[in-house]
């Protein structure tokens with residue numbers, strides 16, 4: 109993981125509530141055993157027609173989306189399946205943050221583990237962001253947990269302190285958990301007998 | 312005296328390995344279920360770091376999502392799916408994990424297979440790279456879905472970093488009427504509290520209506536907790552639970568069994584314990600439910616009229632209903648009853664168990680699937696298939712003109728070629744009616760097995776009570 113640094117970007121607005129992970133990346137693309145190539149399949153059924161041609165009016169296919177790092181979405185973003193392919197597809201497309209009024213739990217966890225920042229803003233700020241002109245840039249600073257609108261208005265977005273530290277330092281959770289090995293071993297020894305191992309019952 | 316605690320807190324407390332300042336709790340996982348779709352990148356991660364699976368004896372795998380549900384003597388036709396399935400088998404062999412794959416009698420949709428093998432037990436923490444892991448909560452386990460990075464964490468360390476969830480009491484009381492089932496309870500709950508209603512919470516389902524449910528029905532309810540935004544939902548264990556687990560493949564035996572039951576009996580929520588949130592639902596007057604839109608929260612009694620976006624409570628709700636009705640090509644203010652459908656899917660981890668197939672058979676027995684309607688009946692596991700065939704349910708389905716398949720996820724997620732054609736309507740016993748979930752352009756109406764079977768007979772949306 110690379111360190112999460114401040115950046116600014118224009119917004120790609122997708123004013124739809126309850127965007128589920130089946131829309132972000134349809135299930136038929138989950139047969140892959142790697143993480144590659146998912147960016148091209150992001151929002152596939154909204155983005156391409158039945159023949160696989162890009163739909164010119166879908167926002168991701170417009171010149172406006174080019175180079176954008178922030179997706180501005182409706183409420184309850186990322187509901188549905190736990191597929192981590194959703195943040196993989198979003199980051200491969202180039203997104204580094206998604207702004208919404210709320211995120212589904214599993215999506216939020218998955219995003220944070222892939223340097224994709226889920227930014228929760230209050231409803232009024234959300235509306236204000238949607239009303240911004242196309243070329244407006246928003247600054248994102250994780251260290252201070254703030255986004256800054258073009259006029260200088262700042263809004264704080266809370267991020268889990270541990271996840272924030274991991275993102276800023278560019279380290280992943282597994283490294284941290286592996287350091288707890290001694291505690292895990294002690295825990296297991298205390299629970300001998302009450303951890304059910306998958307040994308089939310004899311006869 | 313210790314503070315009274317909910318079952319959720321009891322399970323949580325007994326699984327915290329350590330809690331370091333500034334970090335989430337390190338939570339021990341008792342059972343890790345694995346399937347072919349969300350695991351390959353995790354195993355690859357282990358290899359890259361040179362790590363082993365810490366507890367292969369607490370890890371259980373199956374193939375369910377990508378596999379065909381037709382003739383299993385043939386090789387998998389889709390090369391990408393074949394590779395994914397082979398990869399899981401190779402990973403399990405390499406890391407020493409038991410895999411109930413297509414060659415095993417124990418194969419099944421992961422959330423059907425886990426409980427029926429006795430692997431799922433009260434008081435456990437259970438995870439799987441799959442959002443419907445909530446199903447296992449029916450046993451009084453804290454069971455939730457995780458992403459692939461977390462799958463890798465659990466494989467390597469048997470632990471997860473977690474913040475303590477909020478507790479949410481869902482009290483369901485009253486007696487279900489004829490033709491009304493567990494699926495209708497959960498669809499009604501989601502319609503009531505919304506798809507984000509349980510975000511950040513774990514549900515505890517309680518009340519007389521929940522106590523009266525069988526384990527299979529409790530699994531149907533817990534399964535769809537995620538559709539209300541909750542990561543997990545559980546039911547305190549009781550004699551119904553113990554009887555279900557007893558004697559199963561991985562269940563404790565002899566003295567171990569007695570010790571386990573003694574532990575499990577201490578799990579239910581203490582008198583006087585408090586919850587962060589509460590909701591109650593009286594199901595005495597509940598009718599069979601069906602969804603009309605593209606989110607599981609867009610549900611209504613099958614006899615009701617499709618809602619009018621103009622009457623929505625705010626602009627956001629108006630837009631989402633309007634967008635959903637446009638996708639579904641349904642008219643506001645009109646009844647759904649009598650609306651033609653083309654496909655019926657009975658199966659999935661929500662409603663692919665024996666009890667569900669028995670319900671479908673009650674309706675289909677001696678009747679025919681309407682010409683022009685395709686009815687797929689997909690058992691949730693090989694065990695369900697064997698039990699159903701032993702009762703002759705397969706004959707009832709085949710005589711009615713339905714398809715009787717091998718077990719798997721099939722048209723619940725449409726990864727394996729079982730899918731709707733654009734524009735088709737299906738009545739499905741699965742859990743998600745998202746756009747394209749059952750195939751691009753397909754339109755899904757979620758309902759119970761009774762309702763789905765009734766619609767298969769008539770070819771239109773039907774109140775199953777008229778056929779019982």
Ligand code: SF4
Pocket residue numbers: 375376420421422441443659660661719720723724741742
């Ligand atoms: S049956 Fe459907 S919901 Fe259940 S595990 Fe399979 S794909 Fe997921």
